[in-house]
Amino acid sequence: xxxxxxxxxxxxxxxxxxxxxxxxxxxxxxxxxxxxxxxxxxxxxxxxxxxxxxxxxxxxxxxxxxxxxxxxxxxxxxxxxxxxxxxxxxxxxxxxxxxxxxxxxxxxxxxxxxxxxxxxxxxxxxxxxxxxxxxxxxxxxxxxxxxxxxxxxxxxxxxxxxxxxxxxxxxxxxxxxxxxxxxxxxxxxxxxxxxxxxxxxxxxxxxxxxxxxxxxxxxxxxxxxxxxxxxxxxxxxxxxxxxxxxxxxxxxxxxxxxxxxxxxxxxxxxxxxxxxxxxxxxxxxxxxxxxxxxxxxxxxxxxxxxxxxxxxxxxxxxxxxxxxxxxxxxxxxxxxxxxxxxxxxxxxxxxxxxxxxxxxxxxxxxxxxxxxxxx
Amino acid sequence: xxxxxxxxxxxxxxxxxxxxxxxxxxxxxxxxxxxxxxxxxxxxxxxxxxxxxxxxxxxxxxxxxxxxxxxxxxxxxxxxxxxxxxxxxxxxxxxxxxxxxxxxxxxxxxxxxxxxxxxxxxxxxxxxxxxxxxxxxxxxxxxxxxxxxxxxxxxxxxxxxxxxxxxxxxxxxxxxxxxxxxxxxxxxxxxxxxxxxxxxxxxxxxxxxxxxxxxxxxxxxxxxxxxxxxxxxxxxxxxxxxxxxxxxxxxxxxxxxxxxxxxxxxxxxxxxxxxxxxxxxxxxxxxxxxxxxxxxxxxxxxxxxxxxxxxxxxxxxxxxxxxxxxxxxxxxxxxxxxxxxxxxxxxxxxxxxxxxxxxxxxxxxxxxxxxxxxx
Numbered sequence: 001x002x003x004x005x006x007x008x009x010x011x012x013x014x015x016x017x018x019x020x021x022x023x024x025x026x027x028x029x030x031x032x033x034x035x036x037x038x039x040x041x042x043x044x045x046x047x048x049x050x051x052x053x054x055x056x057x058x059x060x061x062x063x064x065x066x067x068x069x070x071x072x073x074x075x076x077x078x079x080x081x082x083x084x085x086x087x088x089x090x091x092x093x094x095x096x097x098x099x100x101x102x103x104x105x106x107x108x109x110x111x112x113x114x115x116x117x118x119x120x121x122x123x124x125x126x127x128x129x130x131x132x133x134x135x136x137x138x139x140x141x142x143x144x145x146x147x148x149x150x151x152x153x154x155x156x157x158x159x160x161x162x163x164x165x166x167x168x169x170x171x172x173x174x175x176x177x178x179x180x181x182x183x184x185x186x187x188x189x190x191x192x193x194x195x196x197x198x199x200x201x202x203x204x205x206x207x208x209x210x211x212x213x214x215x216x217x218x219x220x221x222x223x224x225x226x227x228x229x230x231x232x233x234x235x236x237x238x239x240x241x242x243x244x245x246x247x248x249x250x251x252x253x254x255x256x257x258x259x260x261x262x263x264x265x266x267x268x269x270x271x272x273x274x275x276x277x278x279x280x281x282x283x284x285x286x287x288x289x290x291x292x293x294x295x296x297x298x299x300x301x302x303x304x305x306x307x308x309x310x311x312x313x314x315x316x317x318x319x320x321x322x323x324x325x326x327x328x329x330x331x332x333x334x335x336x337x338x339x340x341x342x343x344x345x346x347x348x349x350x351x352x353x354x355x356x357x358x359x360x361x362x363x364x365x366x367x368x369x370x371x372x373x374x375x
Numbered sequence: 376x377x378x379x380x381x382x383x384x385x386x387x388x389x390x391x392x393x394x395x396x397x398x399x400x401x402x403x404x405x406x407x408x409x410x411x412x413x414x415x416x417x418x419x420x421x422x423x424x425x426x427x428x429x430x431x432x433x434x435x436x437x438x439x440x441x442x443x444x445x446x447x448x449x450x451x452x453x454x455x456x457x458x459x460x461x462x463x464x465x466x467x468x469x470x471x472x473x474x475x476x477x478x479x480x481x482x483x484x485x486x487x488x489x490x491x492x493x494x495x496x497x498x499x500x501x502x503x504x505x506x507x508x509x510x511x512x513x514x515x516x517x518x519x520x521x522x523x524x525x526x527x528x529x530x531x532x533x534x535x536x537x538x539x540x541x542x543x544x545x546x547x548x549x550x551x552x553x554x555x556x557x558x559x560x561x562x563x564x565x566x567x568x569x570x571x572x573x574x575x576x577x578x579x580x581x582x583x584x585x586x587x588x589x590x591x592x593x594x595x596x597x598x599x600x601x602x603x604x605x606x607x608x609x610x611x612x613x614x615x616x617x618x619x620x621x622x623x624x625x626x627x628x629x630x631x632x633x634x635x636x637x638x639x640x641x642x643x644x645x646x647x648x649x650x651x652x653x654x655x656x657x658x659x660x661x662x663x664x665x666x667x668x669x670x671x672x673x674x675x676x677x678x679x680x681x682x683x684x685x686x687x688x689x690x691x692x693x694x695x696x697x698x699x700x701x702x703x704x705x706x707x708x709x710x711x712x713x714x715x716x717x718x719x720x721x722x723x724x725x726x727x728x729x730x731x732x733x734x735x736x737x738x739x740x741x742x743x744x745x746x747x748x749x750x
Contacts, residue, residue, distance in 0.1 A: 192601065222600035226567065226620050230627035236658040236672075237623045240651060241616055245601050248612045252605035268654065275650040276615060278689035279643065283611040297611075314653035320695045 035355070036109065038363040038375045039345065040153075043215065043267045043310040043333035044113035047094040048140050051117060051133060052087075058124055066218030066233040067120050093337035094118055097144050101336070102151060108345040111363070113336065114370060115141060116155040120185040120217040123160065130159035134169055142177040153180040153372045155213055160188040163197055167204040174208045180370040181211040181265075186246045190220040193246070194253035202259050211263040211306070211369050216243040216271070235268075235311060235338070244271035248280070251300045254293035262304055263369060267333060269317045270307040274324050277301060298324075306369065308333040309361070313347035327357035331365045410730070411484065413738040413750045414720065415528075418590065418642045418685040418708035419488035422458075422469040423515050426492060426508060430458040433499055441593030441608040442495050458493075468712035469493055472519050476711070477526060483720040486738070488711065489745060490516060491530040491558040495592040498535065498563050505534035509544055517552040528555040528747045530588055535563040538572055542579045549583045555745040556586040556640075561621045565595040568621070569628035577634050586638040586681070586744050591618040591646070610643075610686065610713070619646035623655070626675045629668035637679055638744060642708060644692045645682040649699050652676060673699075681744065683708035684736070688722035702732035706740045 059072040073088070093100065097115070105113065117137045122130040134157040141154040156173030158166040173179045182205055184193070193202060193214075205212045216239035219227045223245070227238040247266055251273075256262060266273065280297040293300060307321060310333035321330055334344040348362060367374050434447040446458040458466065468475065472490070480488065492512045497505040509532040516529040531548030533541040548554045557580055559568070568577060568589075580587045591614035594602045598620070602613040622641055626648075631637060641648065655672040668675060682696060685708035696705055709719040723737060742749050 187601075190600070194604075219598070220601060223594070223598035223602075225565070225597035226562075226595060226624065227598075229569075229624065232623060232627050234658070236627070236655050237620070237651065240647075240654075241620060245612070245616060248607060249601065249604065252607050252611070269650075272615075272647045272650055275644075275647055275692065275695075276612065278692065279615075279687050280611050282686070282688075283609070311657070312654050313657075316695055316698045317650065317653065320650075320691055323691045 035349075037349070037358060039108075039110045039332065039348075040112045040114065040363040040366040040372060041110055041334040041336065041341075041344075042114045042265075042308050042331045042366050042370070043213070044115055044336045045094060045118040045338060046097055046115045046141075046144075047091070047118045048137050049095065050136060051122070052091065052095065054125060054129070054133065065221055066224050066227065066238065067124060070218055070234050090337055097148070097152065102148070104336075104341045105151065108341045110334075110341065110345065111375070112151055112153060112372060113334075114153045114155060114180065114366065114372070115144065116183040116213065116215065117141075117157045119215050121157050121183065121215075123185050123188050123217065125159075125161075127159060127161035127165075130161045131165045131169070133157075134159050134166075135172075138169065138173045138177055138179060141179060145179075150373065153370055155179065155181045155183040155370075157183060158201070160184060160193070160198060160201060163200050167200050170201070170204045170208060170210075174210050179210075180372060181213060183213045183215055185215045185217040186243045187217065187220040190222045192249045194249045194255050199255065199258070202255065202262055206259040206262040209261075211265050213265040213267070214243060214246060215267060216240070218242060240268060240271045243268075244273050247271060247273055247305070248297075251280075251297050252284075252293075256300055256304045257293050257295070260303065263306060264304055265306050265308060265331070265369075267308045267310040267335070269309060269312045269314075269321055270305075273301060273305075274307070274321050277324060302329065305329070306331060306365065309344075309348065310335040311339050313343060315347075315351055318351055318353070322353065322357070327353075327360045328365060330361050331369070332362050410724075412724070412733060414483075414485045414707065414723075415487045415489065415738040415741040415747060416485055416709040416711065416716075416719075417489045417640075417683050417706045417741050417745070418588070419490055419711045420469055420493035420713060421472055421490045421519075422466070422493045423512050424470065425511060426497070427458055427462075427466065427470065429500060429504070429508065434458060440596055441599050441602065441613065442499060445593055445609050465712055472523070472527065477523070479711075479716045480526065483716045485709075485716065485720060486750070487526055487528060487747060488709075489528045489530060489555065489741065489747070490519065491588065491590065492516075492532045494590050495560040496532050496558065496590075498560050498592065500534075500536075502534060502536035502540075505536045506540045506544070508532075509534050509541075510547075513544065513548045513552055513554060516554060520554075525748065528745055530554065530556045530558040530745075532558060533576070535559060535568070535573060535576060538575050542575050545576070545579045545583060545585075549585050554585075555747060556588060558588045558590055560590045560592040561618045562592065562595040565597045567624045569624045569630050574630065574633070577630065577637055581634040581637040584636075586640050588640040588642070589618060589621060590642060591615070593617060615643060615646045618643075619648050622646060622648055622680070623672075626655075626672050627659075627668075631675055631679045632668050632670070635678065638681060639679055640681050640683060640706070640744075642683045642685040642710070644684060644687045644689075644696055645680075648676060648680075649682070649696050652699060677704070680704070681706060681740065684719075684723065685710040686714050688718060690722075690726055693726055693728070697728065697732070702728075702735045703740060705736050706744070707737050 122133045138156045145152045156179040158169045218233040219238045219242040227233040277298040284296050306329045308331045497508045513531045520527045531554040533544045593608040594613045594617040602608040652673040659671050681704045683706045
C-alpha cells in the first residue's frame with residue numbers, strides 16, 4: 001500500500017493507547033478521543049547523507065564548539081548525537097523519509113511534515129561547500145516532495161556565508177523547486193541577520209513571499225562559555241538563549257521596518273521572546289534614546305513573527321502565547337525525530353482550546369503561510 | 376510628622392488618580408478601588424555615596440564592559456546612568472532613604488521597602504575594596520533600618536571575590552546587624568555560584584536561614600558580544616539572559632542537592648526560567664546521562680527558588696507563574712527607583728487573582744522569608 005494513500009483514520013485508537021501510558025508533567029489533560037484534525041507538523045528535521053558525512057568528518061576533528069559537541073554526542077555525556085561517527089538511531093530516523101517516518105505519521109494521524117535540513121544545516125561549512133550543499137539538499141527535498149506530494153512540504157536551505165549566492169538559491173528554491181519557505185539555523189560564523197550584509201537575505205524572503213524559519217543552534221562562540229557545562233548548550237537552555245537573542249537583535253535593530261511583510265517563524269513557543277514582551281516594550285518606551293523603530297517590540301513581533309509549538313507540550317505555555325498572539329500566529333510542530341510524534345500529537349489533540357483555534361494551529365495557519373495543499 | 380508614622384490610608388485616592396491616567400499594555404484591568412493591603416516591596420535599590428563615587432571613578436576609565444557602559448549611561452544612548460559622572464535624577468533617588476522615597480511609599484500605600492545595594496553592588500571592585508565596601512554598605516543599611524524600623528528591611532551585600540571574607544560578612548550581617556537576607560548581582564568576574572569555590576557562600580546562606588536574591592547585572596564578558604548592540608544588554612533583554620543562565624547553571628549543576636534548604640530569589644518573574652521549565656524537565660529526562668541531580672529542574676526550582684514581580688506588570692505572566700509556582704513562591708517588588716512606584720503598585724492592586732493570594736504576594740511571603748515585621 002502506498003504510504004501516501006494510507007488513511008489517517010486509524011489514529012484515534014493509537015492515540016488512546018498512547019494517552020493511557022500517562023502524560024508527562026502536571027498539566028491537566030482531557031481524555032476525549034481526538035477529532036480527526038488535519039495535522040501539519042512544521043519543524044520536522046531530515047538529513048541527506050552528504051550533509052551527514054560532511055558533519056561526521058567535522059566531528060572527527062579537534063573542533064569542539066558547542067554545535068560540534070552536540071552533533072558528536074560523545075563529549076556531552078549524552079547518547080549518540082545525530083551526526084556522530086556511528087549512525088545512531090536518531091541519525092537513521094533523520095535520513096528516512098520513505099519508511100518509518102510515514103508509518104508514524106499514519107499512526108498518529110499526521111497529514112504532512114514540513115521538512116527542513118537538520119540544524120545547523122550548511123552553516124558549519126566553508127562558503128563554497130555550504131553553497132553547493134544547500135543546492136543539493138534543496139534538489140533532494142524537491143524530489144522527496146515530488147515522490148510524496150501530499151505528505152511533505154519543505155523549507156529550503158541557503159548559505160548565509162555567501163549572501164549573494166544565498167539570494168540566488170532562495171529564488172531558485174521557490175521559483176523552480178516550488179519549496180515552501182526557508183530555514184536558517186540562528187547565527188552564521190557568530191553573526192546575526194540584523195547585520196547589513198545579510199539584509200539581501202531578508203529582502204529576498206519578503207520579495208518571494210516565503211517565510212523564514214529561524215531554527216536553533218547552540219550559542220555562538222561569542223557567548224558560549226556560560227553554556228559550556230552541564231550539557232546546557234542545547235535544548236535544555238542554550239537553544240532559546242541563542243535563538244531568542246538572535247530574534248531580539250532583529251526586532252530591536254529596526255531592520256524589519258525595511259521589510260514589514262517578511263514573516264519569521266520561531267520554534268519552541270517563541271524561544272522565550274513572548275515571555276519578555278511586556279518588559280521589552282516597557283524599556284523601549286522608557287529609554288526613548290534607544291529606539292531604532294517606531295514600533296515597540298511586541299508590535300514588531302506581532303507584525304513579523306509566528307511561533308510553533310515544537311518541543312513544548314505545556315498547556316500553560318500555549319495558553320500564555322494565545323493571550324499574547326492569538327490563534328493566527330501559532331502553528332503546531334513535533335520536532336521529529338528529536339521529539340516523539342505521539343506525545344506531540346496528543347498534546348495538541350487534548351489542548352483545552354476552542355476547536356476553531358485548534359484547526360488554525362494544526363493546519364490552517366501552516367497551509368496559508370507555507371502554501372501547502374489543503375486537504 | 377514622622378514619616379514612619381504616616382498613615383497609608385490615603386493611598387486609595389492617589390491610586391485612583393494614577394489608574395485614571397491609563398494602564399500600559401493590553402491586559403484587562405479591574406477598576407475597583409484598591410484594598411488597603413499591607414505592601415512590602417522586595418527588590419528596591421539604594422546606593423551609598425562611597426559606592427557611587429567608586430563606580431563613577433570606574434565610569435571615567437576606558438573600561439567599557441556592559442555593566443560599566445550601563446552605569447555610565449552615555450555610550451548606551453540612554454539618558455544619564457545612575458552612576459555617571461554627573462548625579463542624575465535616578466542617582467539622586469538611589470541615594471535617598473529619608474525623603475522622597477518615604478513620601479512615595481506613603482502615597483502608594485507601601486509599608487516597607489526591602490533595600491539592596493544597587494547592581495552590580497560591590498562586584499566591579501577588586502577583592503579588598505569589595506570586602507570593605509560590603510561591610511560599609513551593610514553598616515549603613517543597619518543604620519537606615521534602625522532609623523526607620525517599620526519602613527525598611529535590607530539584603531546584605533558580600534564580596535564573592537573573596538569567598539572566605541564573604542562568609543564572615545554574611546554571618547556578621549545576619550547575627551550582628553540583623554539584616555534580612557543577601558543579595559548578589561549574578562556573575563562575579565565572569566564566574567557563577569555553581570563553581571565549587573563559591574559553595575561556602577551557598578552553605579552560609581542556608582546555615583543562616585537567609586535567602587539569597589540573585590539580582591541581574593549585564594551579561595558576563597564571556598557572553599557579551601551578541602548583547603552589545605541596540606542597548607540590549609540591560610533590562611530589555613540581557614539581564615534575563617545573564618541571570619536566567621546563572622540560575623539554570625545552579626539548577627543543572629546539582630549543587631542544590633547539597634543545600635536543599637537554601638532559598639534563592641529571582642526577580643523579573645523568574646528571569647525566563649518559569650517559561651522554560653517544561654522543556655528543561657523534558658530534556659533532563661530524555662538524556663539520562665546528563666543528570667547531575669535526582670530531581671528534575673522544575674522540582675529543584677520549586678524546592679529552592681522564589682520569584683518576584685519586579686519590573687513586569689503583565690497579568691498574563693503573573694497568571695502563568697501562578698500556574699507553575701502557586702501563590703507561596705511569588706513576591707511583589709517595584710524595582711524602585713529604576714521603575715516607578717505607582718504603576719507597580721497599581722498592577723498588583725488590580726491583578727485579577729484571589730485576595731488570599733494577593734496577601735501572600737504583597738507581604739505574607741516576604742514577611743516569612745525575610746523575617747520582616749508583620750503589621
